[in-house]
Amino acid sequence: MNLIIDIGNTCVKLACFNDGNIIECIRVDRIDAKVGLRDFCKKYHFSKGIYSTxxxxxxxxxxxxxxxxxPVMALVSGKTSIPLVNHYLTPFTLGADRLAAVVGANYLKPNCNVLVIDVGTCITFDFVSAQGVYEGGNISLGPTMRFLALHEHTAKLPLVERKGVVSILGNTTEVxxxxxxxxGIKYEIEGYVQSFLEKYPDLFVYLTGGVHMNLHFSxxxxxxxxxxxxxxxxxxxxxYNNEIV
Known part of the structure; x- marks a missing residue:
């Protein structure tokens, strides 16, 4: 069994994999990560692990x-071997979560052009080609940062919660x-997808991330x-690293 640790800005995900299948996944606050890891490892007989942060x-x-x-290895962008060709010009600056996401996308949809959209603290758009080449991606503001920016960089706009009424036209400042x-996030995502579809008609898109926004797409x-x-x-x-060793 494999221990998989994904350390994000706000939480830590701990997962157990066996023969390529996910057995269990839990989320713990960063402050509780130490105890959460200890308790999680008592439940399974792990033989190896990996973490990214x-x-x-x-x-x-x-x-x-x-x-x-x-043994638990660390995923280090630009250093750890991956089963993709990486065309990112500054691989050491590439977020480990972005790198893992495109590897996962390519594993699930081999020989397919895949766009991975991750909605979290930031919104990232990353593309891996049908030839197994990571071509790069873009980084945008996540929803929390957008709400904070509107509040902190204006004199009177309030800080609004993400959950609540959403409409085409707001009839209150909050809405x-x-x-x-x-x-805006929905239209941004749709714009990216439409742009990629024009070049890659067979495009497959994965939407992932820690922020669930109930976005409804066509x-x-x-x-x-x-x-x-x-x-x-x-x-x-x-x-993959176990295989090449």
């Missing part, structure tokens, strides 16, 4: 990983802000939700 690690969490009775952010859009695409990619990278 988009932020600096808590030294105590690193110590907890090092105490484990099985106008929420609708502007949520609908059935003509080839967008499919997958909450585990990063974890799947991490597991694939772990197995």
């Amino acid at each position: 988009v932020t600096d690690l808590d030294p105590e969490f690193v110590l907890e990983i090092n105490k484990l009775s099985f 106008a802000i929420r609708s502007g952010v949520v609908q 059935e003509k859009m080839p967008i499919f939700a997958n909450d585990f695409i990063v974890l799947i990619g991490l597991n694939r990278i772990l197995e």
